[in-house]
Amino acid sequence: MTEEDIKVVLNKYDKRQLKWNIIKFLIWLGLLALSWWYIQNHPAERVSVFSGFDVLWQKVEIFFHNTFKWNWDLLERKYGLEKYYKELLNMAEWNECLSSDDYNTISQAYEDLKATSNDVLNETLPKYIESAYKFEALVQDEDC
Secondary structure (H helix, E strand, C coil): CCCCCCCCCCCCHHHHHHHHHHHHHHHHHHHHHHHHHHHHHHHHHHHHHHHHHHHHHHHHHHHHHHHCCCCHHHHHHHHHHHHHHHHHHHHHHHCCCCHHHHHHHHHHHHHHHHHHHCCCHHHHHHHHHHHHHHHHHHHHCCCC
């Protein structure tokens, strides 16, 4: 069989379907490009879209630890505490009485909590919980 023997034959319906598929693909590419541009120019939207992937990853990790390891509840508490620290940071941004050093302290504690490995979580989680309560009192204090 040579190349001359192989011939692609499209009937009228297949040609029309191919044209529509190409048009739909180009429209899809345009919408995808517009979505990407919008997300790049709106940070709040970017956070809301990509935070869903983080939550999904956390749920998968908790399920894995629940199925194959022992300390899945610690991991679940860690993720809940991370969310709490993030809320504290959002509240601290709007608190006019809070100094930048206090904000940086809360931010550093949040980053340290995120970087904490699962092996030492049992020993360090109570320290982070205690710090979170102190930070909450600091953030909610509006007496300048």
